[in-house]
Amino acid sequence: MATLYVTHHACIDHDTGDFHPECGDRLRAVQRILEAEDFMLLHRQDAPAVTDEQLLRVHPRDYIDRIFRTIPEDGHRHLDGDTLVSPGSGEAARRSAGGVVVAVDAILRGEVNNAFVAGRPPGHHAETARAMGFCLFNNVAVGAQHARAVYGLERIAVFDWDVHHGNGTQDIFQADPGLFYASTHEAGNYPNTGFPQERGVADNIVNCPLQPGATGDAFRAAVDQTIEPAMRAFRPQLVIISAGFDGHAHDPLSHMRLQVADFVWATQRMMAVADDCCEGRLISVLEGGYDLPSLAGCVHAHVRTLMGV
Ligand SMILES: [Zn+2]
Secondary structure, three states: OOEEEEEOHHHHHOOOOOOOOOOHHHHHHHHHHOOOHHHOOOEEEEOOOOOHHHHHOOOOHHHHHHHHHHOOOOOOEEEEOOEEEOOOHHHHHHHHHHHHHHHHHHHHOOOOOEEEEEOOOOOOOOEOOEOEOOEOOOHHHHHHHHHHHHHOOOOEEEEEOOOOOOHHHHHHHOOOOOEEEEEEEEOOOOOOOOOOOOOOOOOOEEEEEEOOOOEHHHHHHHHHHHHHHHHHHHOOOEEEEEEOOOOEOOOOOOOOEEOHHHHHHHHHHHHHHHHHHHOOOEEEEEOOOOOHHHHHHHHHHHHHHHOOO
């Protein structure tokens, strides 16, 4: 089984200031752990810059232009209270989305079975025309639309296990019956969306909010009883994970109590769905995760699982 790892050093240069949880050290921690001997067999590729044509499949022209116009020559500028940009943010955002595009290419050309894409800024809060929650462009949506436009895929499923609801991905997917979005997230946490009654045009949205303090038992029950059956019924031709590791018990931005073993279990469940529905085609894309030792530990175990070891 071949696994591709996609990242780019320019994603570290998206500078969010001194005390921001979504900082370059997150990606440094991920890159450092994936340099270990355990990962010698990973295929590796630098993330290319996403093109305007690829972004335009998800975001309107005036939105894309506005994001790049906002990027300052020095210092920082805010897009909302906690989403800000610095001189390196444009290049980082292009590489972060471009990483998912190149992972789609590698998998649909049959070069690898699955992939882990580690970029930043993250993407799942970015709506069609609104940057928020540390996110500028919706990286997984750009990848999904690339898979449809270039490879003719008709059904693509995303499971978002980040502790925050991916309002952006839901916004982009909800009116499109060829796109499926399922999420587990902490009820009441940012951005306070993702209620079970939000179901999309074709029951293609599945939200499983979990109570603050929830452990792996509740998380696994939601996947077992609700998310995995709905995803299998959808018969995806590509599975994408929005892999945020901020549901870990030590994370400062949540009150959930997931452990590394829970992320390994969920990785295995999604690999089983991909095996049964689409020849194992699976792309995992980094979203949140703000306690650096926990993030590194989760990524280590997650990528080892993707590699089948
Ligand atoms: Zn998050």
